[in-house]
Amino acid sequence: MSDPILKATGLTKRYGKVTALDHCDFELFPGEILAVIGDNGAGKSTLIKALSGAVQPDGGTIYLDGNAVAFGSPNDARGVGIETVYQTLAMSPALSITDNMFMGREIRKSGVMGQVFRQLDKAAMEDFARKKLADLGLMTIQNINQPVETLSGGQRQGVAVARAAAFGSKVIILDEPTAALGVKESRRVLELIQDVRSRGIPIILISHNMPHVFEVADRIHVHRLGKRLCVVNPKDCTMSDAVALMTGAMEPPEAVAA
Amino acid sequence: MSDADGYEDVVKTRREESFAAFAEEKGLLHRVHHALHTTPALVPLIVLVSAVAVFGLLLGSKFFSPFALTLILQQVQIVGVLAAAQSLIILTAGIDLSVGAIAVLTSVVMGQFAFRYGIPAPMAVAAGLAIGTAIGAANGWLVSRMKLPPFIVTLGMWQIVLAANYLYSANETLRSQDIEAQAPFLQFLGNKFQVAGATFTLGVVLMVALVLILAYMLRATAWGRHVYAVGDDPEAAQLAGVDRHKTLMSVYMLVGFICGLAGWVMIGRFGSVSPSATTGVIGNIQSITAVVIGGISLFGGRGSIMGAFFGALIVGVFELGLRMAGADPQWTFLLIGTLIIAAVAVDQWIRKVTA
Numbered sequence: 001m002s003d004p005i006l007k008a009t010g011l012t013k014r015y016g017k018v019t020a021l022d023h024c025d026f027e028l029f030p031g032e033i034l035a036v037i038g039d040n041g042a043g044k045s046t047l048i049k050a051l052s053g054a055v056q057p058d059g060g061t062i063y064l065d066g067n068a069v070a071f072g073s074p075n076d077a078r079g080v081g082i083e084t085v086y087q088t089l090a091m092s093p094a095l096s097i098t099d100n101m102f103m104g105r106e107i108r109k110s111g112v113m114g115q116v117f118r119q120l121d122k123a124a125m126e127d128f129a130r131k132k133l134a135d136l137g138l139m140t141i142q143n144i145n146q147p148v149e150t151l152s153g154g155q156r157q158g159v160a161v162a163r164a165a166a167f168g169s170k171v172i173i174l175d176e177p178t179a180a181l182g183v184k185e186s187r188r189v190l191e192l193i194q195d196v197r198s199r200g201i202p203i204i205l206i207s208h209n210m211p212h213v214f215e216v217a218d219r220i221h222v223h224r225l226g227k228r229l230c231v232v233n234p235k236d237c238t239m240s241d242a243v244a245l246m247t248g249a250m251e252p253p254e255a256v257a258a
Numbered sequence: 259m260s261d262a263d264g265y266e267d268v269v270k271t272r273r274e275e276s277f278a279a280f281a282e283e284k285g286l287l288h289r290v291h292h293a294l295h296t297t298p299a300l301v302p303l304i305v306l307v308s309a310v311a312v313f314g315l316l317l318g319s320k321f322f323s324p325f326a327l328t329l330i331l332q333q334v335q336i337v338g339v340l341a342a343a344q345s346l347i348i349l350t351a352g353i354d355l356s357v358g359a360i361a362v363l364t365s366v367v368m369g370q371f372a373f374r375y376g377i378p379a380p381m382a383v384a385a386g387l388a389i390g391t392a393i394g395a396a397n398g399w400l401v402s403r404m405k406l407p408p409f410i411v412t413l414g415m416w417q418i419v420l421a422a423n424y425l426y427s428a429n430e431t432l433r434s435q436d437i438e439a440q441a442p443f444l445q446f447l448g449n450k451f452q453v454a455g456a457t458f459t460l461g462v463v464l465m466v467a468l469v470l471i472l473a474y475m476l477r478a479t480a481w482g483r484h485v486y487a488v489g490d491d492p493e494a495a496q497l498a499g500v501d502r503h504k505t506l507m508s509v510y511m512l513v514g515f516i517c518g519l520a521g522w523v524m525i526g527r528f529g530s531v532s533p534s535a536t537t538g539v540i541g542n543i544q545s546i547t548a549v550v551i552g553g554i555s556l557f558g559g560r561g562s563i564m565g566a567f568f569g570a571l572i573v574g575v576f577e578l579g580l581r582m583a584g585a586d587p588q589w590t591f592l593l594i595g596t597l598i599i600a601a602v603a604v605d606q607w608i609r610k611v612t613a
Binding site: 075145 | 293296332474478479480481483486487490491493494495497498499500559560
């Protein structure tokens with residue numbers, strides 16, 4: 001296997017007396033879907049927040065393409081091509097699909113209108129948004145200026161994934177993308193995830209849904225007590241094994257232990 | 259070992275083609291709902307046009323004349339400017355009770371700086387605007403950094419500013435003729451010009467220009483989109499990459515500056531500078547009234563500044579129309595009160611997107 005695109009060693013994060021991350025290691029390889037599973041309180045949210053810049057670890061180092069990086073904010077991580085789809089989706093319901101896709105990185109017009117009057121280039125942004133949605137097979141969206149609140153849960157998730165896929169050049173992190181969705185909508189989002197992977201962007205998928213994890217993941221990072229317990233291959237392992245590992249009912253097998 | 263029991267196979271094979279299709283409902287009510295949802299200033303515009311039409315029919319050319327209609331503009335210029343400021347705050351899901359007090363204090367600062375310290379009038383005006391901006395910055399810092407509720411911050415600031423205004427001015431009124439003789443620039447915005455029987459003051463021009471500029475900034479710049487996003491859902495905006503603190507600070511400072519402009523407009527309108535001008539006490543409620551009638555949601559993130567402008571004009575039309583019709587002025591308040599409740603009811607209906 002090639003070198004990891006995103007790697008972390010010895011990540012540590014404490015909240016008062018609680019150690020959320022305890023010298024945790026992490027590796028994501030190019031072109032793969034890595035699922036991160038773990039029981040509630042295992043520290044997987046903190047791990048993801050550290051990787052996406054939302055929290056700053058107390059210790060340890062994150063490497064992107066082999067170079068050490070430090071993120072002071074989600075914008076820093078975004079700046080180097082790591083996009084996160086939060087469980088809450090981080091969208092403004094009253095604003096349009098286009099506005100939401102470009103929130104925080106709007107395109108201004110060139111020339112005087114853009115430089116002096118700071119006018120946004122709405123046409124360019126709408127074209128881009130339409131193209132990105134079409135790339136992911138969401139082209140049945142008729143009106144790109146429709147407020148996000150008029151979309152269904154699955155459509156919103158689709159727009160959020162499209163936003164991440166549009167700007168995430170290195171890594172896309174998806175936090176519980178199917179948790180709030182119905183069966184059909186979950187199915188569509190899983191297809192979206194595979195579409196994104198097929199275009200070469202590696203994905204970190206946090207999920208509690210074992211069938212979904214086992215269906216799409218190439219490797220499964222089992223998180224327990226603030227660190228990586230092991231990485232398992234979904235082909236060599238059953239769902240009940242995975243659940244047993246993450247709850248501590250089973251010791252990690254030596255062969256696949258990290 | 260993927261998809262162990264295959265319980266989702268049924269949806270896998272029958273892929274949902276209409277997943278992201280957007281059914282267009284054709285009902286009339288639905289269309290109205292959609293139009294209001296995308297253009298929230300439509301309701302106040304309709305109310306404004308109807309009010310002008312009704313008073314025009316009832317009162318004839320006495321009301322429906324260039325003179326009377328532009329008189330309305332002159333009468334609402336202070337509230338109009340304050341409503342523009344209030345709109346910005348309410349779009350961020352805040353409320354500002356100190357706008358009127360800041361306006362009065364800045365007018366007093368402009369007057370006293372020119373008269374007490376002999377500072378040239380344009381410098382005195384600039385000082386007033388700077389102090390307005392500084393008070394806005396204090397409000398913004400308390401709201402954004404200290405995370406205090408805007409209602410409480412501005413309730414306190416209202417009292418502080420109003421008291422500071424009386425203490426600083428020693429409750430002294432600067433007379434119109436003195437200002438005209440010694441520092442006419444303070445009354446600059448009171449200058450009038452005629453166009454075909456219509457009378458405009460520079461204050462009216464400033465109000466209209468301000469509303470148009472803010473409407474442009476809110477609609478067509480990234481800053482405007484961020485103001486809406488922060489008002490809609492601050493957490494989401496932050497995660498999406500909007501600097502919430504910077505956006506709120508810019509809004510509160512701009513609002514302080516606009517309140518300073520309102521103070522300058524006040525000198526133009528009244529001629530004199532009075533620390534006990536009623537704007538200090540009721541300017542906040544008047545501006546909130548205009549904003550609410552204008553269809554801006556008090557929950558933030560929805561509405562347009564044009565709506566607030568129309569809201570201010572509606573109040574002006576009712577006041578002048580009812581006075582010309584010889585009605586008891588209390589009818590104005592009664593009707594305005596009804597309009598406020600109706601406007602909020604419409605806002606709730608618009609927000610119910612699944613209707």
